[in-house]
Amino acid sequence: MNTSCTECGATLAVPNDAIVGELVSCKDCSQEYEVAEISNGSVLLKPAEQVGEDWGE
């Protein structure tokens, strides 16, 4: 499933077995996205949350 990076416009290839919540990165600019929705072979991405001070184990 292909879509475009909203940051740099490069083509973003999302694996066909991706699931909602999975993270994908733009190979060109490294912008990180989260898979928001998958329907009928098309994928909707949203920017992933940035690392927070309280993130961890």
Add this chain to the structure above:
Amino acid sequence: MKVSITFDRLRWEEKALSEAAEAAGVEATLVDSKGLIFEVPKKHPDLGDVVLQRCISHYRSSILTLMLEGAGLKVINSHDVAERCSNKLATSIALANAKVPTPRTFLALTSEAAEEAADKLGYPFVLKPFTGSWGRMVTVVRDRSTLQSLIEYKEELANPQEQHMYYLQEFIRRPPRDIRAIVAGDNIVACVYRIAPPGEWRTNVARGAVSKAFKPDTELKEIILKAAEAVGGGILGVDAMEPESGYLVHEVNNTVEFKGAQSAVDTDIPAQLIKYVSQVARR
């Protein structure tokens, strides 16, 4: 039996847990916590018999677990355990009270008191944030002038807990590695060394440490299980060090990451964790 695995960032671990559940015939659903809405106290989405809490954000995890337990759901780990593990002072208190060997630790509530505590502890010592992970902002303080500089930096932080209060811990001379044990209930699922990368004293996998399997001796096994019990039990990552004087437990992690450990051991860690989740769900 139905299990929900709540997350806010879908990592390898959560996918592996989901796959392990499927392989074990356990109905498990990955649930993005960022989309959940509750009406206090009891109206909530159908999350099944037990929730495996895997949020990466401590505060989101804590609030969500509080809500889930308030709604009557069983959560691994409980809110009490999560709070005890996510605050290093609370962990230290629990370990010390349970007589688990742990490094000498001081709390200071002002910068002046921090300097006094440092004198009592002696240099070098380790300054750690109360909340945080992956070795972030964990610093070896080698002399008073370094501490004074760190105090100036800390006073610029926005978080009042980290801005004005100080958690100081004895610097332990050890090999360039520590021990990570993954515990589920009273079972040590896996035990690995975490070997610090060149030029780094911290042994977090997030800092580039490499995992290597090893078999803990009887003494270490007892200490690991006692540490897990001291914080309240559940699925935990117990971190220990091995100075010449004997084992010391320095941290217990509530939402244990195990990708690094899995790369080093044959045991199927997610399968073992799901087995524990199933046992808890049946209780």
